[in-house]
Amino acid sequence: MSAAFEPASATIVIVTYNRSHLLTSLLDSIICMDPKPGHVVVIDNASSDDTPSVVEGFNERLGTTLVYRRMETNTGGSGGFSEGMRVAYELGSEWIWMMDDDVELVEDGLAKMGKWAPRFKSIQGRRYDYDGSEFYWQYRVSVAMGIPIPFAPAAFDGSGFKEMNSGCFEGMFIHRDIVQQIGLPDPRFFIYWDDTVYGWLASLKTTAVIVDDFVLRRTREIKQWDMGLRHLNASSDAYRYYIMRNRAYMRHYYKQHGAYRPIAFAFGSFLTFTKELIRLTIVERKVRGTSNLFRGIRDGRKLSRDRSWTPMPPLAPLTTDAK
Template sequence: MPEVPRSIAVVIVTFNRSAYLVDLLRSATRLQTSPWRIVVVDNASTDDTQEVLAEAAGWFEDGVLVNHRLSENTGGSGGFCEGTRVALELGAQWVWLMDDDVEILPEALERFAPAMARFRVIHGRRYDFDGTPFYWQAKFNQFLGVPLPYGLRRTFDDEGYAITNSGTFEGMLIHADVVRLIGLPDPRFFITWDDATYAWLAAQHTEVVYMDAFVLQRKREQQQVNLGVRHLNDGSPLFRYHVMRNRAYVGRYFAEHGKLHRVGFALGTLLTFAKEVFRLVVVQRTLRGLGDLVRGAKDARRIWRDTSWRPMDPADVPPALDT
């Protein structure tokens, strides 16, 4: 078995969920290979998150837990942008991005090690809150510009990998060299589509993979419907707004790389709207929330028309430290 690389920084973004954060940090103490750094980005929480972090610092060797508090809530996107920047400034060679409502399985880094010897952007599998496998593997349909689930018959090859061009910040492990090619995660998304787009950008330069090994377990229970090929969770008003608004950011990145099919992308946007209406009706049993989707779609038009828009600049990524 390959050895686990030393300079792996776990980057956690949290906002007012200290009870989940405690469990996640405790799970990090049970890792078979101790983490090099754990960067916690506190998105201006108003609960006892800072007290939790002060106590948790004593669970690790000096300097391992990095408490990085922001002055305002920048959303998951802003948090992962800042956390990645801090990790690279510290000298991380790998950055493992995750939300605060998961726990890390003890053998996670050992399970990543073989993939890290071959690939530069990797996702492990995760269990749902009830202990069942959470099926989230997806791949961007280039014409529609939406990630669609793999078929159920065969996802992984004989070596236990599946090549993709999409991903999630609930477990994406990315090499620092890739970050320096594509730039930091884009904070303008605030929430949703940021992680799928970031993996898509990485896939323009390197192979992005899922591996058939479990590394995380989700802890937060949500309303959901299991459709077989995927789970549909409930969604907040913020999510509904941004899932439509941020389609414009996805499209701008596709266009920047010459991969935008305007007719197909428009169809994909309509399908996204329809999926969110379906989520409202089937999961949340309501149509209240349609206004959030409409507002997001209207604001997306402003982003499309913004002539000053530019992608994230790789020049803003901290350089590698001299060794």
């Protein structure tokens, strides 16, 4: 069992893009936290709004060290989280807590995550949805098909945790030892499947878990189709493109680790395509947008044939590593 958790050893990494009003709510929630992390890193994906001045306004009142990095271009969530994790790692952070700008932290969120830190090194907390209901996250992936298992059991037993083989950058709490071994998140994804793959890579190195503690609240309402037990959210043309294109990157990672099963993975891609058609026609009630799915498939095929592809490399240990 690891040593007791020290809150100052944790860094919160936030990726934001043109949503300063949401970022403000998140940073306000950090002010109210007890305990607070040692650092907060904000990665600004070249926002064109007032994000820089908003961040500057929190420098003196956040109650912990604030590090701001502005990217030259929009690198997507993947690029932002890759850079944010790099900064946190180089700060010597023992724990790195990833999140988008459209959540808030509950006051004792870090304490709740910290109680699991002596036992596990890749941890996902639970979230409240925008309306205050319990948000269900698909924490298990069918590796053969490369898709989330939509009806993995939601209930927890007395242990308070369930093993997972996936990840979500909206709340991933990961130890630097695992980051060092698997490297940074792959910025080539831009958006989609990046955290799924990263969480899976982490689960190959350690027992990854989702715990029965609510630590985040979603602050952005998303159009949904209520299916009873689960919801299907609205999407965007960009997401439709990348969800199909990035299947190629997922395939590369699976092949790298001996987990690629061609027939099953192709069926998973078909199911992903079908799901996106349902999302488009039933949730968003339109038919325009299918071209983005086909563009993603086309470009993914090109990426699949790229023999020069290599995975993200492990990180070199730093002399500042905490032991």
